[in-house]
Amino acid sequence: KAGVTQTPRYLIKTRGQQVTLSCSPISGHRSVSWYQQTPGQGLQFLFEYFSETQRNKGNFPGRFSGRQFSNSRSEMNVSTLELGDSALYLCASSYGGGFGRGTEQFFGPGTRLTVL
């Protein structure tokens, strides 16, 4: 079974631009979560999508948005990029949604975004 894939793996943008990141979950998984990892803050939860609906949202500004398609693939968009958005963006999928409790999340390798 193929793992979680994320594209692109690396991205360089300039301040003010927008960016779209893509995540393909493991086949059969319906939940996709997004995380931001920075050296100073560790992993921070952005949002979770389940069956094309945003089910949970972390504490990030509205510039961060996402969506999920009928095939469970998900995209994350960041508008009006700021220097502080430079980070590793991780996507994780699970079958039934949730975190742990028997519904283990599988992470992709991440997209490294650099904002200049």
Next chain:
Amino acid sequence: DQQVKQNSPSLSVQEGRISILNCDYTNSMFDYFLWYKKYPAEGPTFLISISSIKDKNEDGRFTVFLNKSAKHLSLHIVPSQPGDSAVYFCAASAGSPGGSYIPTFGRGTSLIVHP
């Protein structure tokens, strides 16, 4: 306000010895705890978990201990192997109205196991 804290950014251990990684939390609503391991250029991989109804969970060389009164958990790796060298994240969750469990991660501890 950090609800999950891993106060040691790094830990160095000799191969064959025990590695102990610590994690403290402040939110008494957390009832499920996990450890993830992350190698460079890869996403985190699930290692072991523990529910708040238990105080110990073991899986091979990995054991997680939970002390609810102290709001503290630890991951023991015995014996440590060079391949265990990675960043270890502690994470905690509590039930949410939406039915899933939004995780809170610590900042990670980098473990180096020397041959």
